[in-house]
Amino acid sequence: MKRVLVVDDAPTVRMYHREILESLGLAVDEAYNGVEALEKALTQPYDLYVVDINMPEMDGYRFLRALRQQPELPQTPAIMVSTEAADIDRVQAFQAGANLYLVKPVKPEVLRQYVQLLLGEKPS
């Protein structure tokens, strides 16, 4: 079973993403901020990351930068999810190493589609 790590400081958002991802038959883990996410990623590799930007202590940009600098980790796609629709945020996300940028709230069917594409699964 493929594993996804959802990184967001708001429990509600984590639950929302979890329900969508679990409906695709994925195993979902959660992290409260970048620090916790990095700890989890280092203990156990994930096939996909769904990452918020604004989080306490370590935000999404810094988390992705740090993640991409771990040589021993298998690097897998990361989707950055944010409420900001501005281009500047989009650019920063890609510079940090995100492989996709989606604007919150992401519709379930939209997230499902992208996740399937990035994980190499035929759409249901």
Next chain:
Amino acid sequence: MSNLIEQFVVEARELLQGISEQILALETQPDNTEAMHELFRLVHTLKGNSGLVEAPAMTRVLHVAEDLIGAVRDGRQVFSRELADTLLDTFDFVACLVDELEREGTVQASYDHEANRYIQQLQALGGNVPETEATPSQTQAETSAETVSIETLPVEAQGVARRCLQAGHTLCWIVYEPEADCFFKGEDPFLLVRQTPALCWGRIVSRKPWPPLDALDPYHCVLRFELLSEAPLPELEAHFRYVADQVQLCTVVAAQPTAPADTATEADGAPVQVSAEAIDQILQAQRAVLDSPVDEGFDGRLQAVGAALSGLLQAMGRGDECTALEAALSEARQVRNPEPVRRWMEQTFAMQENQTAPETNQQALPESAAESASPAATEARPAGQRSRSSSTLRVSQERIDALMSLVGELVVAKNGLAYLASKVQRDYELSELSREIKMHYAVIHRIAEELQDAVMQVRMLPFAHVFQRFPRLVRDLARRLGKEVRLEIIGEDTEADKRIIESLADPLIHLIRNSLDHGIESPEERRACGKPETGLLRIRTRQEGDRIWIEVSDDGRGIDPEKIKRKAYEKELLDEAALERIGPTEVLQLLFRPGFSTASSVSDISGRGVGLDVVKRTVEQLGGNVRLESEPGKGTRFILSLPLSMMVTQVLIVEVAGQLYGLPVEAVVETVRIAPEDIQRIQHQEALVLRNQVIPVESLQYRLNGCKPSIEAADTLAVVVLQLDTTRVGLLVDDFRETMDVVLKPLPGVLAGLSVYAGSALLGDGTVLMILNPQTLFASCRSNSGSEAFASLTM
């Protein structure tokens, strides 16, 4: 998704609490940047969350509020009192919406109108609206700027929409939800819809599942009209101008997969194909990653891009092309340049390539801007961030209650062993076995006590839980009454049982209102008395042994005993004789009598004649008591004393007419044995002189069943001296027994009406012990004939 709503509601309330705290903090220190950033972060999170549930009105309001707060944070706006007021009002409205969401699972469009009002208020203060939002002073809000993707339309509408768009017409998606009571307002939604200009498609759906026929209210409109029209927007706006707040107009565009979700146009169940747009989005993103200037982590990014692209290939059924990708990746790794991958993408996805890529021009953005913005965003956040540790557990109250009642049963069952041990010893003379049972009893006793302690700990909450609302309450009340009040809270970390903490919220609020309304004077009056203009309201809690003390004190005008006396006389709570005799301490107790109110006029803040008696009753139900101290001109102090936990009550067991009863030991002052002749008659009341103090004596048996026991026959009499508020009373019983810890259970059903009993408890041998409530036991005694005698005796 109901779990999601539940989670949202819980988190939203926490966020709202935090928001209100930060606003209040900012009101006293407008330049507190830490509070400002925290406020912004909380509102931002709440706004983000609200997009996940069906509450468009909430999201819109929060959006504007966030903007306004952002403006203040960036120094474009000043944090004024007026601004604080508006923000607090707005978040109160949001709290209402959260309640609505909890009840209904969705926030109806009927709130839109009210939401618009708040939005206008915020905008008036400078909350500029971002691009997609309504412009100021325009209630037709969402209109012009909003667009909707063709794919999010209902499947039935997509065909029509596509044809219209291909023909080059502008197309507008209209969602019209008439108000529930529109039929009573002379509106005809159906006619209005039929007259829509250039209507090319439409359907009527219900907003909620239809109720069963017998519950259906045909006068209550629950319909939603979904329409497509080719008419230009202004014409449609004009057509729907009388119901603008109930209508959403969106321009239909060809496709826009990442557009923010619009709940009104949610198209559940519309199948999603592997759309070219989605693939294109992913390709563009990978290109953007490859094109970004890289400091470190080049390999990592490259690998992640590779993973994304290989996933894409497989999803498209072109998995066999992965080898070429691998080759490009390893070449890129070697030359430390993403060019080979870029080239591979161009060749492989040639078809997508010729589609325009609007995002690519963003790469021209200067590197420094992006670099500098990111650390700033993180470091600006307050350092003392409370991080929600994932090791805490949210458990429902019922589970804890179930656990607690099991522990209670265990404590009682455990007492059975002690009883068994003494029975084995006494009836079967098996002292060896009896000793072993006792040993086991000791072990179980210890475990049970620890378990009980542990469960109690789980139920403990700090007083901060109820106190957190008070700053806002005091601020609002003070402002309404035109008074200046400073609230000082001491000991909010003191903990007590959840039930006690929660039940105390209302009594404490009442005491606060009382102080603000009657106690603390207006600034002018205070100045005239030589006091500082700002009054002080202090709430202090502390734990002493197994009791909690709470003091609510103010430095206001205090209570005038003469005024109370006059009032009590007017209300016929006292007769003339009693008026003469009553002491200053007893006078204050009159305030706790039902129906007593000293406020000369009934205000909406306190003084409705219900109040202090309710406070007293609530506190007594929790096993506590209230005392009132006051010094005219100096202030008033309410002192509440409560048990730490309600699990275990210590009772003194007494025997009357062959029956056992329990008396809470808090009320017991002492137990004495006296000779029958020590009891004297004073007026209509029997009394006892104990250490030069006259104590009225009542027989418990008489209190319970009206039979007077013959006291002359006995050699000695057993009297329990009880403390009731400020007076002492002797209770005549047949005999005393031991004191013991019991788990008090309230009486069930109709028996709960027997106020003489505080509840019942199980004894070790399985018999039921009735626990008496001394306060109510003597209540009737004091209020009728006895009152006169009491008053005279206690002098």
